[in-house]
Amino acid sequence: MIETIKLRKDFKEKTVVEDVDLYLDKGESVGLLGPNGAGKSTTISMISSLLKPTSGDVKLNGESVVKHPSELRKVLGVVPQEIALYQELTAYENLKFFGRIYRVPKDKLETRIQTTLKLVGLKDRQKDRIKTFSGGMKRRINIASALLHHPKVLILDEPTVGIDPQSRNYILEMIRQLNEQSGTTILYTSHYMEEVEQLCDRVYIMDHGKVIASGSQSELLSILSNEDTMRVQLNQMSHSLVKAIQEIDVIRQVEETGDGIKIIAKKSTNLISNLVKLADQQNIKILNFQMENPSLEDVFLHLTGRTLRD
Amino acid sequence: MLTFLMKDLLLFWRDRKEVLTVILLPLVLVVVLSISMAGLFDENQSDNYDLALSLVMEDHQSKAIEEFKASVHQSDRIPDNGKQEVIAGVEEHPPVESLMDFLTSPELENWLTVETMSKGEAKERIENGESNAMLLIPEGYTAQLLKNIYLDQGTAPSLQFSAKETAVEVDMIHDVIDGFLEQLNLQYVVSMSGGEVSMNQVEHPEGGTEVVDNDHSFSLTMDQYFALSIGALFVLFMASTVASRTGIEKREHTFNRIALTNTPGLHFLFGKTCATFVLSLLQILLIFIGSHLILGVFSERSFTFWMGMIFMASVYALAIAGLSSIMTSVSLRLKNPDAADGIFMTILMVFGTIGGNFIPIYVLPNWLQQIGEWTPNGLTLAILIEWLQFEDVSTLWLPAIRLLGLTLIAIGVSTMLYPRRGEIS
Ligand SMILES: Nc1ncnc2c1ncn2[C@@H]1O[C@H](COP(=O)(O)OP(=O)(O)O)[C@@H](O)[C@H]1O
Numbered sequence A: 001m002i003e004t005i006k007l008r009k010d011f012k013e014k015t016v017v018e019d020v021d022l023y024l025d026k027g028e029s030v031g032l033l034g035p036n037g038a039g040k041s042t043t044i045s046m047i048s049s050l051l052k053p054t055s056g057d058v059k060l061n062g063e064s065v066v067k068h069p070s071e072l073r074k075v076l077g078v079v080p081q082e083i084a085l086y087q088e089l090t091a092y093e094n095l096k097f098f099g100r101i102y103r104v105p106k107d108k109l110e111t112r113i114q115t116t117l118k119l120v121g122l123k124d125r126q127k128d129r130i131k132t133f134s135g136g137m138k139r140r141i142n143i144a145s146a147l148l149h150h151p152k153v154l155i156l157d158e159p160t161v162g163i164d165p166q167s168r169n170y171i172l173e174m175i176r177q178l179n180e181q182s183g184t185t186i187l188y189t190s191h192y193m194e195e196v197e198q199l200c201d202r203v204y205i206m207d208h209g210k211v212i213a214s215g216s217q218s219e220l221l222s223i224l225s226n227e228d229t230m231r232v233q234l235n236q237m238s239h240s241l242v243k244a245i246q247e248i249d250v251i252r253q254v255e256e257t258g259d260g261i262k263i264i265a266k267k268s269t270n271l272i273s274n275l276v277k278l279a280d281q282q283n284i285k286i287l288n289f290q291m292e293n294p295s296l297e298d299v300f301l302h303l304t305g306r307t308l309r310d
Numbered sequence B: 001m002l003t004f005l006m007k008d009l010l011l012f013w014r015d016r017k018e019v020l021t022v023i024l025l026p027l028v029l030v031v032v033l034s035i036s037m038a039g040l041f042d043e044n045q046s047d048n049y050d051l052a053l054s055l056v057m058e059d060h061q062s063k064a065i066e067e068f069k070a071s072v073h074q075s076d077r078i079p080d081n082g083k084q085e086v087i088a089g090v091e092e093h094p095p096v097e098s099l100m101d102f103l104t105s106p107e108l109e110n111w112l113t114v115e116t117m118s119k120g121e122a123k124e125r126i127e128n129g130e131s132n133a134m135l136l137i138p139e140g141y142t143a144q145l146l147k148n149i150y151l152d153q154g155t156a157p158s159l160q161f162s163a164k165e166t167a168v169e170v171d172m173i174h175d176v177i178d179g180f181l182e183q184l185n186l187q188y189v190v191s192m193s194g195g196e197v198s199m200n201q202v203e204h205p206e207g208g209t210e211v212v213d214n215d216h217s218f219s220l221t222m223d224q225y226f227a228l229s230i231g232a233l234f235v236l237f238m239a240s241t242v243a244s245r246t247g248i249e250k251r252e253h254t255f256n257r258i259a260l261t262n263t264p265g266l267h268f269l270f271g272k273t274c275a276t277f278v279l280s281l282l283q284i285l286l287i288f289i290g291s292h293l294i295l296g297v298f299s300e301r302s303f304t305f306w307m308g309m310i311f312m313a314s315v316y317a318l319a320i321a322g323l324s325s326i327m328t329s330v331s332l333r334l335k336n337p338d339a340a341d342g343i344f345m346t347i348l349m350v351f352g353t354i355g356g357n358f359i360p361i362y363v364l365p366n367w368l369q370q371i372g373e374w375t376p377n378g379l380t381l382a383i384l385i386e387w388l389q390f391e392d393v394s395t396l397w398l399p400a401i402r403l404l405g406l407t408l409i410a411i412g413v414s415t416m417l418y419p420r421r422g423e424i425s
């Protein structure tokens, strides 16, 4: 339905988005995962025709959007990363204004506003000004404002940043409903991999302006199929032990956790016995030992050597 | 576009602080300034004056006229058929008596009290400050005057006018007398040359006081001046008040959200322009009406007067809307909205200054005054002052067309400056 072709954006000399190819099929829920500054928002701005790409194109059903954005705008809803609302107006007034400029037919606008308010669970607060709302409530109205024209495609840019877990779950559930019940195509941007894992059929992982991996979750996780992740609980912490473990040639990454270490290593037969031997030498006891299912976080770590929150 | 207009008006209304600043502050200023300046500039209000003039009469008018008659009869300068006319004229309006009549006429009576006394007494009074000025009509004044005018003999005599110190009051009396004498001389000369103007027609030399009127702008009171200049000034700032919301909309990203829709970008711009027009018009009318209700600034003015005020206010509001239109486009182009606000504020301060809204424009050098007349506020202020004094409809058209022209140019420029999509920083 929507695809980008070698999308690129330079700000002055700096390349922020480089050769990004991605596509959204009808009814899909796609994640765009990447750390802060990866270029996710810039990519979204180009897709939604807010920002002109330096080169490359965005296509809607095969037609270039960069030159003729109006068809796309009709079917696209964008929830920006920032709260893009009039703080001095009430929730209702905001929705009415945005509904009108999205050209929602006059006779339908009122019911749309009310159903949307109900969807985001703020029907009884509609007469209050946005500035009196909590962060979570603002986020919900921020989403509601992008839903009034019943978009076929909904792009959400980190819609859960900085809010309480309850609002976050509410929002995630809402998006799932939109995708599953209304058939809305979703592009969900986040640097929280749990959210993407929870919501998305397919994932693009971005770093430094490039898509470094993409595919379904299981496809991505299979990148790690010849690696093991394990958690080792120790009776005491020792830097020299960590150092010693890092010396083992199959080890890719050792990370100190609260009560022990987390290890990512190539699959190998004698890793465990090696670990036990090293611990013994330093008089450290291994209390518990657990193989872990890898997460997208681990995929990212594998690909970049950094964590998403870095 | 109506959607944008309603949004901007609503946003403005929500900002109570802004509403108060924009409507109440100017009203308070008009009232405070009018009241505090009233003491200082009271002199300009003829109603409140009570000036005293001591008159010292050393001339002997009737004797002089008798002698003058004899001279006329002997004169060969005046044709015989004119002689009778000249004598009749002088007898009917002897110069000194005319002056006395004028000085005690009802017109001057309410601000000028004339008392005849001896020279010594007059001097004493002036010294004590009981009298503002002294007018001495010297011995032989009438005789010399008539001879000079009709017989072309000798030099024109002069009255002696003196005061303890120069003051506006003294100048006023002096000007009144001067004006009258000029008028009187003119009449004599005219009747002498056999012109059509007869003494009877110019019996009440109103011209004398009118000259004074122009010099001192009797009809423009301080509170009126303040209402007009402060009104025009605060409305000027409405341009940046509305335009600066653009910066907020950029900062709060609502502008981006608008850009995501298919609504043409210019609707945003014209929404602001219309909002500025509506708000400026309301503002200036509220300031005028408010100062009228509080201070009675425009009391007893005609329906036409108010229509003219509303007309000029509308045209001015249009010009301000044009200005804010440009500011909106510019602030969309600038990266830093606060810098934009700063620039606009500075420009408006300059406009306010050269337009004469802070200080009377006469203080400024000539070339600046001329530029000032091209600022919407300067032009409007000048026109409103003129309208207030003369209520002459013909004075309104040209400036109105000029302001409308400025508005159209401003809207054109702002449309060109308005960033296309994807160019907004
Ligand atoms: N207008 C801009 N001018 C210059 N640099 C920018 C601009 N917008 C974003 N960037 C830079 O581009 C990079 C990517 O930003 P962004 O797309 O917001 O990342 P993300 O949304 O993934 O956190 C950042 O390093 C940011 O500083």
Ligand SMILES: [Mg+2]
Residues within 6 Å of the ligand: A037, A040, A041, A042, A081, A157, A158
């Ligand atoms: Mg971002």
